[in-house]
Amino acid sequence: GAVVSQHPSRVICKSGTSVKIECRSLDFQATTMFWYRQFPKQSLMLMATSNEGSKATYEQGVEKDKFLINHASLTLSTLTVTSAHPEDSSFYICSASPPSGGTYDRNEQFFGPGTRLTVL
Amino acid sequence: KNQVEQSPQSLIILEGKNCTLQCNYTVSPFSNLRWYKQDTGRGPVSLTIMTFSENTKSNGRYTATLDADTKQSSLHITASQLSDSASYICVVSARASKIIFGSGTRLSIRP
Numbered sequence: 001g002a003v004v005s006q007h008p009s010r011v012i013c014k015s016g017t018s019v020k021i022e023c024r025s026l027d028f029q030a031t032t033m034f035w036y037r038q039f040p041k042q043s044l045m046l047m048a049t050s051n052e053g054s055k056a057t058y059e060q061g062v063e064k065d066k067f068l069i070n071h072a073s074l075t076l077s078t079l080t081v082t083s084a085h086p087e088d089s090s091f092y093i094c095s096a097s098p099p100s101g102g103t104y105d106r107n108e109q110f111f112g113p114g115t116r117l118t119v120l
Numbered sequence: 121k122n123q124v125e126q127s128p129q130s131l132i133i134l135e136g137k138n139c140t141l142q143c144n145y146t147v148s149p150f151s152n153l154r155w156y157k158q159d160t161g162r163g164p165v166s167l168t169i170m171t172f173s174e175n176t177k178s179n180g181r182y183t184a185t186l187d188a189d190t191k192q193s194s195l196h197i198t199a200s201q202l203s204d205s206a207s208y209i210c211v212v213s214a215r216a217s218k219i220i221f222g223s224g225t226r227l228s229i230r231p
Contacts, residue, residue: 004163043209043223044164093163109219111156111163 002028004096006112013084014120021079021115023094029074030096034109035067038091050077084119091116122147124212124222132228137200141225143193143210151213155184155195158207158224167195167208197227205229 003026013019023033032051036044048069050056056069068080077096081088095109124145133139145153152171156164168177168184170193176185181204183196197204210222 006163041226043207043221046219046221091161095163108166108169111165113163114161116161 002026002096002098002110004030004094004110004112006092006094006115008115009113010116010118012118012120015085016083018080018082019084019117021081021092021094021117023077023079023096023112025075025096025098025110028096028098030077031074031099032097033071033077034095034097035069035077035079036093036095038093038114044093047079081117084117086119089117089119122212122214122218122220124210124220126208126210126222126225128225129223130226130228132230133200135200135202135229135231138196138198139200139227140197141195141208141210141227143195143212143222145191145193145210145212145220145222147191147212147214147218147220149215150188150191151215153184153186153193153213154211155182155193156209156211158209160206164209200229202229202231 005024007022035047038044047062048056048058050069050071052071052074058064071077091114093114095111127142154169155167158164167182170186172188181198186193205228207224207226209224212220
């Protein structure tokens with residue numbers, strides 16, 4: 001199956017700093033990438049959908065100025081948490097979808113291993 | 121409203137026993153249904169994917185069923201192992217790329 005990586009796997013930062021998380025599709029080109037947040041014992045919550053070369057689409061309630069998403073290439077999307085605060089501490093997971101019409105199933109999503117963010 | 125509901129919320133069973141997790145959905149128009157396994161602190165990993173015409177699909181000790189008429193799916197785990205302890209998430213895709221996640225079932229296998 002396709003592989004999606006995330007970096008870093010965990011990060012601890014001070015309140016007020018910005019943190020960048022990278023999501024890479026290693027063996028396929030991802031026209032669409034998704035960013036999720038997951039709080040303890042809860043399911044994944046979609047934050048935004050990122051399309052290569054265009055602005056991300058944010059879900060209701062997600063501040064686009066706080067969570068900056070850049071999908072600069074077909075294999076890389078980044079999420080920057082700006083001016084992070086303790087309430088932003090969470091598990092951030094990205095997923096990537098290959099283009100339709102290829103060898104993968106329609107709407108197939110491959111998930112990264114996640115990034116644990118702790119804001120002190 | 122498109123929804124995916126899973127039950128039970130959590131489950132504890134002894135190693136070697138079987139168990140069945142449930143997923144009910146109201147997603148329309150239906151495209152496919154996936155079961156994912158998510159280990160603690162890791163991203164979800166796909167177990168099975170089923171389309172409208174498929175009733176059952178197996179992946180090792182995991183067997184998923186789908187009843188498109190009643191809009192129900194189940195994931196059966198046979199001869200559970202300690203490594204099966206994880207959250208199991210049911211994800212339903214609607215056409216036009218809408219994807220809806222269930223809240224998951226937390227499964228704990230005890231020795």
